[in-house]
Amino acid sequence: xKILATYNIKGGVGKTATAVNIGHLAARDGLRVLLWDxxxxxxxxxxxxxxxxxxxxGAALIKGRGDLDAAIKGTDFDRLDLLPADFxxxxxxxxxxxxxxxxxxxxxxxxxxxxxxxxxxxxxxxSISLLSESVLHAADVLLVPLxxxxxxxxTLDQLTxxxxxxxxxxxxxLAFCSMIDRRKRLHRDIAERLPAERxxxxxxxxxxxxxxxxxxxxxxxxxxxxxxxxxARQYAALWAEVxxxxx
Amino acid sequence: xxxxxxxDFVLAGDGRPPEDVVxxxxxPRYTVAPxxxxxxxxxxxxxTFDCRLRHAGLTLLHSVxxxxxxxxxxxxDGEQITAEAKGLRWPAPADALPPGPLRARVRPATWVxxxxxxxxxxxxxxxxxxxxxxxxxxxxxxxxxxxxxGGGAADLAPRLSVTAVRGYKAQARRIIxxxxxxxxxxxxxxxxxxxxxxxxxxxxxxxxxKIDVKLTPEMPARSAMQTVLLxxxxxxxxxxxxxxxxxxxxxxxxxxxxxxxxxxxxxLCGDVLAPGTAEAFRGEFKWLGDVTTPIRDLxxxxxxxxxxxxxxxxxxxxxxxxxxxxxxxRREVEQRELARALRSRRFLDMTxxxxxxxxxxxxxxxxxxxxxxxxxxxxxxxxxxxxxxxxTADSPPESxxxxxxxxxxxxxxxxxxASLHDPAIHQQAVRDLKGLQDCLGEYQDGQVQQHExxxxxxxxxxxxDVPATALLAMGELAGQIARRERRARREFAGRxxxxxxxxxxxxxxxxTSGAG
Numbered sequence: 001x002k003i004l005a006t007y008n009i010k011g012g013v014g015k016t017a018t019a020v021n022i023g024h025l026a027a028r029d030g031l032r033v034l035l036w037d038x039x040x041x042x043x044x045x046x047x048x049x050x051x052x053x054x055x056x057x058g059a060a061l062i063k064g065r066g067d068l069d070a071a072i073k074g075t076d077f078d079r080l081d082l083l084p085a086d087f088x089x090x091x092x093x094x095x096x097x098x099x100x101x102x103x104x105x106x107x108x109x110x111x112x113x114x115x116x117x118x119x120x121x122x123x124x125x126x127s128i129s130l131l132s133e134s135v136l137h138a139a140d141v142l143l144v145p146l147x148x149x150x151x152x153x154x155t156l157d158q159l160t161x162x163x164x165x166x167x168x169x170x171x172x173x174l175a176f177c178s179m180i181d182r183r184k185r186l187h188r189d190i191a192e193r194l195p196a197e198r199x200x201x202x203x204x205x206x207x208x209x210x211x212x213x214x215x216x217x218x219x220x221x222x223x224x225x226x227x228x229x230x231x232a233r234q235y236a237a238l239w240a241e242v243x244x245x246x247x
Numbered sequence: 248x249x250x251x252x253x254x255d256f257v258l259a260g261d262g263r264p265p266e267d268v269v270x271x272x273x274x275p276r277y278t279v280a281p282x283x284x285x286x287x288x289x290x291x292x293x294x295t296f297d298c299r300l301r302h303a304g305l306t307l308l309h310s311v312x313x314x315x316x317x318x319x320x321x322x323x324d325g326e327q328i329t330a331e332a333k334g335l336r337w338p339a340p341a342d343a344l345p346p347g348p349l350r351a352r353v354r355p356a357t358w359v360x361x362x363x364x365x366x367x368x369x370x371x372x373x374x375x376x377x378x379x380x381x382x383x384x385x386x387x388x389x390x391x392x393x394x395x396x397g398g399g400a401a402d403l404a405p406r407l408s409v410t411a412v413r414g415y416k417a418q419a420r421r422i423i424x425x426x427x428x429x430x431x432x433x434x435x436x437x438x439x440x441x442x443x444x445x446x447x448x449x450x451x452x453x454x455x456x457k458i459d460v461k462l463t464p465e466m467p468a469r470s471a472m473q474t475v476l477l478x479x480x481x482x483x484x485x486x487x488x489x490x491x492x493x494x495x496x497x498x499x500x501x502x503x504x505x506x507x508x509x510x511x512x513x514x515l516c517g518d519v520l521a522p523g524t525a526e527a528f529r530g531e532f533k534w535l536g537d538v539t540t541p542i543r544d545l546x547x548x549x550x551x552x553x554x555x556x557x558x559x560x561x562x563x564x565x566x567x568x569x570x571x572x573x574x575x576x577r578r579e580v581e582q583r584e585l586a587r588a589l590r591s592r593r594f595l596d597m598t599x600x601x602x603x604x605x606x607x608x609x610x611x612x613x614x615x616x617x618x619x620x621x622x623x624x625x626x627x628x629x630x631x632x633x634x635x636x637x638x639t640a641d642s643p644p645e646s647x648x649x650x651x652x653x654x655x656x657x658x659x660x661x662x663x664x665a666s667l668h669d670p671a672i673h674q675q676a677v678r679d680l681k682g683l684q685d686c687l688g689e690y691q692d693g694q695v696q697q698h699e700x701x702x703x704x705x706x707x708x709x710x711x712d713v714p715a716t717a718l719l720a721m722g723e724l725a726g727q728i729a730r731r732e733r734r735a736r737r738e739f740a741g742r743x744x745x746x747x748x749x750x751x752x753x754x755x756x757x758x759t760s761g762a763g
Contacts, residue, residue: 030331049383050414073414076376076384081413115348219382 001114002247003107004121005139005171009155011126014145014178016043017212017222019123021235022143022242024221027080029239031118034072034081038092038135039125042085048075049219050084057088061109062095068109077224081117093130102130107138119247136163139171141246145178145206148190160200172246176202176238202245204238207231254325254423255435256407258390263431265390265405266375272429273377273422279388282374288312290368290393292440293337295360296489296498298452303356306440309337320349328352338363338494359550361495365451368395368403368443377409377422385415386422395443403446406439407432456482456501458508462666464617467609468519471616475663476512477605479505484598491586496546499585503539506532511659515623519614521607528604531597538588542581544699547692548574555724562720569717570724573707620664625759627657635683635743644694647739651687654680661758672757679751686735686742693732700725 004022006015016039023035037044042052054061054071061068072081096102110120124135136142144159146152156175163170175198177191194201206212211222211231218225223232258265270279291309294300300307304323309332310316316332330349338361344350353362375388389408409426411419426432437445444451460478462471483505489498510532517525548555552571556564588594614622630653638646658680665673700721707713745751 049381051381071414074384074412076412 001110001117002119002140003110003138004119004141004143004242004247005124005135006121006143006145007124007132007135007139007159008144008146009126009128009132009159010147010152013126013147013152014206014212015126016047016123017215018143018145018178018206018235018238019121020044020047020215021221021223021232022239023080023119023121024077024223025236025239026119026121026243027077028223030079032079032081032116033119033121034083034113034117035075035121035123036083037085037123038089038131039085039123040087040089041125042087043216044123045082045084047215047219047221048080048082050075050082052085052087054084054086054088057086058092059088059095062092062099062105064109068113076220089125096130096134103133103137106134110138136171137166137169141242142171142173143242143246144173144175146175146194146201147179148177148184148187153194156200173200174202174242174246175200177205179208180205181208202238202241204234204241206234206238254409254419255439256409256426257433257435258405258407259431259433265407266373266388268429268431269375269388269407269426272432273425276379277385277418277422278378280376280378282376282387285371285373286312286315288315288370288372290370290439290443291337291364292366292443293362294365294452295357296363296494297360297454297456298365299357299360300353301452305352305356306438307353307362308440318344318349320352338492340495359495360497363489363494366395366440366443366447366449368393368439370394377419379418384412386411386419391439393439393443395446403442406435406442454485456504458662458665460666462616462620462664464615464667466616468516468614468616468619469521469607469609471619471664472512472516472519473605473607476509477602479509479512480598480602480605483509487589491589493582493586496550499539499543499546503536503543506536506539507655508659508662510536511656512663515627515656515660516619516663519619521604524604524607528597528601531593531601535588535594535597538585542578542585544695545574545578545581548696548699549578555727558727559720559723562716562723566714566716566720567724569707569713570703570721573703573710577706616664617667620660620667621759624657624660624664624755627653627660628755628759631657631683632747635747638739638743640740644691647687647736648691648694651684651691654684654687658684668758672754676751676754676758679746679754683742683746686738689735690732690739693728693735696728697725697732700728 006019006022008015016037019035023033027033035044035048037052045052050073061071068083072083075082096105099105106122113120122135122139124132142159142163144156146156156173160173163173175194177187177194180187180191182188191205195203207230209229209231211226211229215222215225222229223235226232258268266279266281273279289311291311293307293309306321308319308321310319311332318330318332320328320330328349330345330347333345335343340359340361341350341354341357344353344362370391370393373390375390376384377386377388379385387410389406389410391406391408393403393406395403407426409419409423427434435442441451458475458478460474462474483502486498486502486505489495490502510529513520513525513529513532517529549571552574556567556571559567631650634646634650634653638650658677661668661673661677661680704713704718704721707717
């Protein structure tokens, strides 16, 4: 079982859209996929039409009292399951802090699912916190959406420096340019320059397309409701690149 | 009550499309939406010849469509495991299934037996989503219009299967309750496999190598033996195609057991058959037994090869490989010989004539089945006691071999006449005897196998260059077998004592009390 996390300190950069579309594409390719919506806002749960509620809340799951298995919901797509968000996830930092070895906690919780799933996708809330640290320790791959600004590149550097300081397991970091507006010169420049200059940035870009925004109306992955669209093609290319380079 | 999923219904139908019937039953809380195009599937159910999957509560289905080929393993509890199928032709061993959880469940249940098609059907399958108020899929509905080759389509009403999406079992149960209450929707009494078998006039799992015959004490002895022998002939013939095509090793095993039982029946009870019958067929069944022996001996080695190789201490399993190759080559030759014999005119004429001979009417007066059973079991039991008591620590191997044959005869008689006896007494009598038989079997097999290993070694040296390491490994193997044989010889006295005990003999008297 591989664990892939979509992560960025910033919000609104396309983490959830990426997690949902990548999860759907991986399941369509035959992998058994679990998507864990760790964001208390529950956007991934909303997109997959699952109510953002977990019996016993985040505390029960993290402390191991709640049955992770019982909380999992099937989605409308074969082989794609969801561990929904819960509003109590907003306190996950505090809950984790009260456990032993909090940074290892997520990895330990997910380990028993190894027989059941080939891929776990973690959709992380935008923050740098104990939860993010636990995610970084659990993940095999960090998929980092970068919006085309200089500050984004700086935060990517901060992240890779932070991970370089880990003892033992370190996730592979693969960033990609997200929400690219081809009409803007700055976006075009960064989208061309970054993959050429940095090996940890994917060649594939995800453009800013209204069809991706439409996911919240359709409540489905764009790869499902518009599989032949440019947006779906870009996500398919991104998934292929992630599978080839990082999994 | 916990509902099992998938949960199946049969749609009686009044001409309305099945999906409309379902829609009406579950509205307004839930709606139904089609999912993809209808799919035409060829369905093949797989099991071993002796139905090991079914006995283990498992059903294995191979579905092939234009874009899909997969296996579905369903447990009696409704749990399903699927796996993608790739270019496999049946029959095939469970090892040929793709690696994964499905194969892991199937393999131990099938043992060494091959998976063979047990039923076939074609189906037009349509899948629908059941949606809640959020338009979220909470269950899948599958409507299958099946038709069985040679079966009447009218006998196979459309089936509706409800499968809960993970985490939505409570809602799926609500749907099942609504469907159960609807007119024209009837909970399925038969599984899809059983309904296909029923439509083609077949019963599922109608093979057993056991002598399941019902005798009555007062029936003529001849009729009783004819019933037993016809059952054995049915078993023999049922195993011929699998033996000829070498589907798996156990077809030959069951065929041989049927032949051995028949030979014993002719020897011990042949006098009650029509005059001349036993004499006419004794030689033919000996021939049949003889042609099946060489390959079964090789099978015993090949089936136990993995265990033998793993138990080597001085040699490595790889060093034993030339021995395995030699056994496999000889087996190919012997298999061809056996297939030729079973296709021969001699075999076909013999089985046909035997069936005819077993139709002879019983004499007006004569022994009853109860009398025959008591008399022959008592005689066989005495033989075992007398010959076993005469065996000492110094007795030659032949005396133990002879005792083993007498034990087998007694065992077969107990099995022929089991339906005449109290089941508890019968089972205990078989258990008493089995302990002794196992010990004698271990001893004699050990003796024979040591001799055979020497013979195989000589054959290998005569046929081609054999590495010295292979012969050394075979020597170690012979040593392993010799140790088992000696242990069995040491245990014999105790095992025989158990068999000859007062309790065991009381049981024997209970079985033979009607003998004159």
